[in-house]
Amino acid sequence: MNEGPSRSVRGIGDPPAAETDDIGRRGEPASAESPSSSSARAGSRREAFEPFELAAVLSHYDTGVIEQIREFPRGSSKSPKVVIRCERGEFLLKRRAPGRDDLRKVNFSHAVQLHLGARGFPLARLVRERRRHNTLLSLNGRVYELFEFVNGSAYDHSRELAEAAGRELAGFHRNLADLHPDWSPPAGSYHNSSRIQAHMEVIPQRVGASGAEGAALPDVIAGLQRRYTEAARRAELAGVADWPQQVIHGDWHPGNMLFRGPQVIAVLDFDSVRMAPRALDIAGGALQFSISMQGDDPDIWPIELDEDRFLAFCHGYDRVSGCTISTAEIEAVPWLMIESLIVEAVIPIAATGSFATLEGGAFIRMVGRKVDWIESNARRLADLIAAG
Template identity: 35%
Template sequence: MEDGFSSEEVSEILSRYDLGTITSVRGYQRGSSRAPKALIESDQGEYLLKRRAPGRDDPTRIKFEHTVHRELSKAGYPVAEIIASRRSQSTAIRGSHGIYELFRFVRSSRCHGTTTELLSCGAALSDFHGILNDFEYPMPYKAGFHGASRIERHMEKYSKALSRRSRRVCSEIIDCYTQAAESVDSLGWSKWSTTIVHGDWHPGNVLFGDQANVRVVLDFDNVRREPRIVDIASGILHFGRYVTALHKGEGSTWPVELHEPSVKSFARGYASHATQSPVATELAALPALMVEAIALETIPSLLREGRFGEHPVNEFLPVVLHSLKNMLSNSGRLIATLQTILG
């Protein structure tokens, strides 16, 4: 088969599970291509096989993620069941090409941008934080997007190959990122209370059912302990820009432009289930955190690959810079809106 798996590889892994009679195996092209997936159909149901991406296959880290997953599942939170292997009852197994996980496949759909979905999305994030607020378990280190040094390292390594104009744009992007990171620190990052955060709350990981409710939350590769405002910033950024693209009828979420009614609905949903609200300084830091997230999600891969999707690096760098500057210039209005709802 295609999409990153060989037939022999899939057969080897599936032979270690009790899945009944398998009727279909096909590639499943969602998420990162570095973590190939296959949709399995059998007389016992549908399953999703995933090979962990290189660098995300540390057994200690996976054990922590699965422990978080079990804690949520025990509380009735909408997660996909992780299937245990037949003999060892392990939820992560090692094969000839890496480490694998098998999930029960949950039929669901992406956000359509409705108010009900955005309210449900915010409430689901709030529930996630509430369930895990007192969760204690030895946690391997996992870097987030605040104060990350990866951007500077990639700039040093790859920027010499860029045009002079693009190097100037890169320098401005670094200035925006540094300004944002320093702002977050000055507002009290190190003093804010923490919980377990999802770390990647975006439309590909939060899927919906027929009643516009959150049907399943996916991808625990980035769970870590940080201030909850990190997830709130991520959710507002990614769902806000996603709904803007839906309304424009475009496939791209660039340049970043937040759909204000969706931002408000998401925030109201979070507030409706929150047992602990963000403090004023956390809300004041939210636009700066979004600037950090935008820069970190694009710049390392853009410089490394020399393009972002269909866009060459020299063409796309100004789009990133425009988005960062626009976020910073409109931060006052966004903060005021969120303080009214979440403060």
């Protein structure tokens, strides 16, 4: 796998494979393993298919003769995946994790993907099961999906691919502007969330830091709370609450894309699709494709965004016909970025005390420094987009 030179974290920058819900391959394939039962993998926290489960599920699909099945240990450890090579091609079978298997949300996600696929949008296409031609299979209380497997490369941190990602987001929004699905879309977003304070309050005890850094953590959290509230206020002043709502991706970051050359060849993971103003996707994507992280220690990561990539992403979006970023949206982008950055960090740290494999206290301090930088440069960042 080729993940580029920087340290990667899910949802902020370019995530590691173990934290990404990929339906495709980046660079070299993962090591081939035969499917094995969860019980046979003592000490492992990653779920796996039982052989009889695989046989039962695959009997519902027209795959033809199966040549090889190998584990695909990516994404949520509670959602097992295998790559299937067969006479009809390569596919990825996924069992949805508990809590991510709500049929209403899954069906809405599938409606979005089918709509996009019919319009030629790049994604890993869903495969219908044989009997009822549904795109999901509910069997023995579990929910399964089968996708075409896509070969592609990871984001290389280049300006060129940042621009391609912005351009593809514009295509995503344009293609979905007229979608009126039968299934009720999920609600809620990172903007002006009433729940974020409760998550922040539990972080000091979850992290359990000691010494001077532990003593200072409540002040860091309090500072983030103030900045989140102020960023939400500034975004509201720009008019976010009054902007049209449409289907947004909700998780537009490098780990959810596969590239080939200068193009996005597949957008992945539609689990966060929902109705919201498109600016939330624009700001979230601009953050994700411009944030800089190097090494394993968040305390020494650069605080500034990569402005070349930031501008490339925004200009890639803005230059697509019918997708001009409005003056009001430009004003809101830096403040929405602050909200997105805080929420992306706070929720997993509040739940586990860490961010992926990184210590939660160090990660929160890093977020505080980056938020300070964005806040101090908000006017200039907006002016840079407007001048493009």
